[in-house]
Amino acid sequence: MEIERKQAELIDHFVKHAATLEAPQLASLIAEATSHPSLFAFSEILSVPNLSKLQGTQYSTSFDLLRLFAYGTWSDYKSNAGCLPALLPDQARKLKQLTVLTLAETDKVLPYDQLMQELDVSNVRELEDFLINECMYSGIVRGKLDQLRRCFEVQFAAGRDPRPEQLSNMIQTLTSWLGSSDSLLHSIQEKIKWADMMSEANKKHRKEVEDRVEDVKKSIKADMDLRGSEEIFAESGVMDFEEDRVRSKRRRQPIA
Incomplete structure (x- = not known):
């Protein structure tokens, strides 16, 4: 599929660059990767040995942020916001997209109320706009918005990076x-x-x-x-x- 080919190309690009940079540039690279509109997998970047240079420096939180994007959700970020860098708008949108993928791993019918709580969305219109414009149009999920039952029926969802456990x-x-x-x-x-x-x-x-x-x-x-x-x-x-x-x-x- 086109989305998978593009993912592979982006991962290869960021992995190669991460292997040659120093701490300040690595932090910038992480910000770029977590903001990229077409990248939704981060474990391979996270596993680059060169990223160990961030540990014990002022940029160590960038490494933690990358781990969050690999395995975490928007709720995880809110719970640890004081220990992580502030998110750019593109990063916030990306993390919310990843949260939808995480929810779709276990349930194929996602209630609107659950989605609004997990994504920090205040009303149904905003939620449906996000699901349509940021999730379905991007190709990471396919499904049906059921306004009568107030739920999102997932037909397809891209997989996230598997957690170590x-x-x-x-x-x-x-x-x-x-x-x-x-x-x-x-x-x-x-x-x-x-x-x-x-x-x-x-x-x-x-x-x-x-x-x-x-x-x-x-x-x-x-x-x-x-x-x-x-x-x-x-x-x-x-x-x-x-x-x-x-x-x-x-x-x-x-x-x-």
Whole structure:
């Protein structure tokens, strides 16, 4: 997908730059990455070893901010705002978009009241405008706004960076899935093998039936040919016998 290709290109760009910069420039790079309108994954940037230069400096909060954008939500920021840099408007919007993705990970029907609380939005109109303009138009989510039920029905949501504590469960799930896939593949292969054997047996049986039919046809034809020859012989014999009787009578007639 186009959004995934663009994500990969942006991540590669920021990772390469982060590997060559010093602390002040790294802080600026983090601000740029967390403000970028098309970037929604940050764990790879966070894992660049060079970012350790921020620890113990006046820019250490920039590293904490990057971690927040990788794994946190708008509520997390509000709870720790005193320990983090003030957000630029683009960063605030980005963090709220990421919050929607986090909520969509566990629930596919998001009540308006929950969204307004999590996003710090005061009314339904503002919430719907945000979901349409900042989430659906950007391609990170697809869904339906249900004004009657006052909820957002999520049909698709881009995935966020997995949190470190989620990795063990993800590995376990993938391992289980791999085992199930291998078992299913083995079962399918066995069924294919059985189907091939049955097909070969059917071909052999069909060939035997066709050979028998052909033998019967030949036998019938040979029998018909034999009967035809006997009939011709019989007719020829009767005709000769009658001719001989006529000739004999003619020979015995007295000479006048």
